[in-house]
Amino acid sequence: MxxxxxxxxxxxxxxxxxxxxxxxxxxxxxxxxxxxxxxxxxxxxxxxxxxxxxxxxxxxxxxxxxxxxxxxxxxxxxxxxxxxxxxxxxxxxxxxxxxxxxxxxxxxxxxxxxxxxxxxxxxxxxxxxxxxxxxxxxxxxxxxxxxxxxxxxxxxxVFLYADTASTRAGIGALAGKLSPLRIAIVGLGGTGSFILDQVAKTHVREIHLFDGDAYYSHNAYRAPGATSIAELQSPESKALRYSRIYSSMRRGVVPHAEYVTEENVEQLAEFDFVFICVDKGAVRELIANVLIPRGVPFIDVGMHIQMTKDASTLVGQVRTTLCSPKKHDHFARRVPTDDTQLDNDYGMNIQVTELNALNAIMAVIRWKKYFGIYDDRMQEHESVYAINTHMITKDEKA
Structure with a gap:
């Protein structure tokens, strides 16, 4: 270059x-x-x-x-x-x-x-x-x-061309705080793909993508950017697709076209940070049970979206939960892990792209706070945005 x-x-x-x-x-x-x-x-x-x-x-x-x-x-x-x-x-x-x-x-x-x-x-x-x-x-x-x-x-x-944005803003030293990190994103649906879009533009050394799904037309309506009809006529793995797209900008985007299961979950313990972006409670619990004992920090994201009784509007919440070596005792009470008890229309595939993007942005901001990019006065490990009241909670402070 x-x-x-x-x-x-x-x-x-x-x-x-x-x-x-x-x-x-x-x-x-x-x-x-x-x-x-x-x-x-x-x-x-x-x-x-x-x-x-x-x-x-x-x-x-x-x-x-x-x-x-x-x-x-x-x-x-x-x-x-x-x-x-x-x-x-x-x-x-x-x-x-x-x-x-x-x-x-x-x-x-x-x-x-x-x-x-x-x-x-x-x-x-x-x-x-x-x-x-x-x-x-x-x-x-x-x-x-x-x-x-x-x-x-x-x-x-890691970039294929110069990051003149950090240079122009004079934040090169701050941006460099992330450069040693190897991170993983588990799940490349609406929220996971927006998280990738943000972290790909940081100086993290490696970004590993875990998802066994293919990319279909419904994914195109809750993902960054635009998808051509030609792409959808020959669906490819989400992990491979996103690795290909973001590798045009940077190095170190590594695809894993597989679901996280008991057979491979131990791989996640090798990373410096993990984003969990799945809608299956059992998978969340499986990953947390590996990362927490190993002291690997992670963020779990989620939405709870429902129709109002008259089916005229949507209500719900957007959740960001951080677990760190310093504080992780709140995981069981804050993160839904019982799939049979979900009263959540999100599980019926109600997903709205701006809420996926908001969930991702909140997660990335919290991640950057954790690694010292942003000032972190509250040290909250749980925050929830309520749609209808337009409020954000700050709970589970370290």
Whole structure:
């Protein structure tokens, strides 16, 4: 991907051709680093630091330096020949985790005097290098950032193209919290497929899909995206279908075209997190009885939807239940496991796509809270959205 990025963008290639020590880091974000930039510190000693900026891309994969004029620096604050901070670039100081192991010390801000925007990254980075290096070159004319070292690239991302959304938002460090995880989604019906749609766009290392069903026309009306009639004329396994679709965006989507049974349930104990998205209580209980003793956290999702007595409207609830090593004693009283006792029209296949999506979104938000992406003040392990009262409960707090 990075070789293609450089070949498509002459500004990145020109930085290398000029002899700058260029590194492009593509993991949870996409960053451009120029190492070995000479500068003077407050003691008027010549040191070398690293200039950093995120790479923004247009829809066609071409760079878009005009999206942000700022840059960041790893090292002491560059100073003038008098030992004072260079005032023309001063913006902020303090450790800033940009993700991908990139922690900067200072933030700089300067714009081209005429246009106010940089036409490309060669213009941007060379301008900042010139400003930072000028005092050092005044002391030693041989001090240069153009050492003609080979370009470095770090391309460990699960994605087949750069996650510029995290880079643009400045949340690369947060996004990286999920990158070591191997997760499983059991059940790829309405809610499970929407959960996949969300977690596939995170940096989790692997997503394993368990479902023995085929994908039919009724599934198309409660799943993300649109399904062509040609697809429905030759139904394929849900697990294989969704793996194929999301593998066009990322690596690590692994299909298991099988139901979870007593014969294979132990596989789930190998994952860091499991989403249970099935409507059979016995299967929920089977999975929970394996995961809870092993200390594997999981979320069970469910709906309880009924017709009103006059059959004029639907009422019901959307449930999200987290079980973690810290708290799991509520599973038996909160999660329905007795299939014979369900008074639930959902079991008659009443499924509404917006409720499937809502159930999935609530589950993914709770999952991200658990792993420290979102602030989690309540520590609730059970939440229920009531449709007719438009209320969300927060129960079973850890």
């Amino acid at each position: 990075l070789a293609d990025l450089i070949s498509r963008n002459s500004d990145l290639q020109r930085l290398q051709d000029d002899g700058y020590s260029v590194e492009i880091v593509h993991k949870t974000g996409l960053h451009l680093l120029v190492h070995d930039v000479p500068y003077l510190n407050a003691q008027r000693t010549i040191l070398r630091g690293t200039l950093v900026c995120p790479i923004f891309l247009k829809e066609d994969g071409l760079t878009n330096a005009s999206a942000n004029h700022q840059a960041w620096f790893i090292g002491e604050h560059p100073c003038t020949v008098n030992g004072l901070p260079i005032s023309g670039i001063v913006h902020s100081s303090g450790r800033n985790d940009m993700g991908d192991g990139i922690v900067t010390d200072h933030g700089f801000s300067t714009k081209p005097p005429v246009t106010g925007v940089y036409p490309d990254y060669h213009a941007k980075m060379s301008h900042y290098v010139n400003v930072i290096s000028a005092p050092a070159q005044h002391v030693d004319p041989q001090a240069t950032a153009k050492l003609h070292k080979p370009i470095l690239t770090t391309d460990d991302s």
